Amino acid sequence: xxxLKKTSLSAAGIAxxxxxxxxxxxxxxxxxxxxxxxxxxAIGQIGIDSESADNEYIDDSAMVxxxxxxxxxxKQFLFGLGxxxxxxxxxxxxxxxxxxxxxxxxxxxxxAGAMGIYGEAGYxxxxxxxxxxxxxxxxxxxxxxxxxxxxxxxxxxxxxxxSGFYLRPELGFRAANGFGMGLAYTGHLGGDLTSGLxxxxxxxx
Numbered sequence: 770x771x772x773l774k775k776t777s778l779s780a781a782g783i784a785x786x787x788x789x790x791x792x793x794x795x796x797x798x799x800x801x802x803x804x805x806x807x808x809x810x811a812i813g814q815i816g817i818d819s820e821s822a823d824n825e826y827i828d829d830s831a832m833v834x835x836x837x838x839x840x841x842x843x844k845q846f847l848f849g850l851g852x853x854x855x856x857x858x859x860x861x862x863x864x865x866x867x868x869x870x871x872x873x874x875x876x877x878x879x880x881a882g883a884m885g886i887y888g889e890a891g892y893x894x895x896x897x898x899x900x901x902x903x904x905x906x907x908x909x910x911x912x913x914x915x916x917x918x919x920x921x922x923x924x925x926x927x928x929x930x931x932s933g934f935y936l937r938p939e940l941g942f943r944a945a946n947g948f949g950m951g952l953a954y955t956g957h958l959g960g961d962l963t964s965g966l967x968x969x970x971x972x973x974x
Contacts, residue, residue: 805973807839809851811953813967817857817930821961825928827881828858835967841893848890853908857881857928859915867920877920883913885932900949902939908932910960933959939969947973 815833822829837851859881867877889906910932916925935958941951951969 805841807841807847807849807949807971807973809835809837809839809849809969809971811835811967811969813953813955813965815855815955815957815965816963818961818963821930825930826859826861827928828860830965831858831882832856833965833967835887835969837887839971841973845893845895846890847893847902847904848888849904849906850888851886853885853887853910855883855885855910855913857883861915863915863917865917865920865923867917867923869919877917879915879917879923881915881928883910883928883930885910889937891937895943898942898944900939900941900943900951902941902951902953903936904939905934905936907934908957908962930962931960932962933957935962941969943971943973949973 812832812834814830817827817829817831819829832855834854834856835851836854837849839847839849841847859879862881863879864876865879866874868874885908887906887908889904891902891904891906894901910930913928913930914925915928917923935955937953937955939951939953941949943949949969949971951971953967953969954964955967956964
C-alpha cells in the first residue's frame with residue numbers, strides 16, 4: 770500500500786513538472802513577437818534647401834505622401850520598401866488650353882511634383898501598445914517636373930532636385946486589432962531635401 774502511494778505521488782509530481790514546463794514554454798512563446806507584415810501610409814511636410822528651391826522657382830517645403838510595406842522580424846528588426854509622392858508649391862505655374870476626349874475645352878494650370886522609391890531598415894521597440902522605431906534608408910527621387918495634367922502636347926519642365934540617405938525616428942501606438950498611428954521625424958543626410966514631420970497610419974497583418 771505504501772509503495773502504491775509512493776508511486777502515485779511520484780507520477781503526480783512528474784505530471785506537475787511536465788505541465789509547469791509546458792505552460793512556461795507557452796508563456797515564453799506568447800511573449801516573443803512574431804514576424805509581421807505592415808502596410809504604412811503617411812502624410813507630412815518635408816523641407817527643401819532654400820537655394821535649390823529658389824533656383825527651381827518652388828517653395829522651400831513640399832507635401833509628401835508615403836505608401837509602403839514593412840516586415841517586422843521576431844528579433845524586433847524591420848525593413849521596408851515603398852514610394853513617396855512629392856507635391857511642390859510652384860512659384861512659376863503656367864496654364865494652357867486643353868481639349869478632353871469629348872472635345873470640351875478648358876484651361877488647366879501646371880502642377881509641380883516628383884516621385885521617389887525608398888528602401889529602409891531599422892529597429893523596433895514595443896512595450897504594450899507603445900511603439901518606437903528608428904530606421905535609416907535611401908530615397909531615390911525621379912520624375913521631378915513641372916507639367917500640365919492631361920495635356921499631351923504641352924511638354925514638361927524638369928525640376929532639378931535630388932534626395933538621398935535619411936534617418937527617421939518614430940513614436941506611436943498599435944492597438945490589438947493591428948491598427949497603429951505614429952508621429953515621425955525625417956532628417957535627410959544629403960541631397961536637396963532637409964527635414965520634416967509626418968503623421969503615420971498603419972495596419973499590421
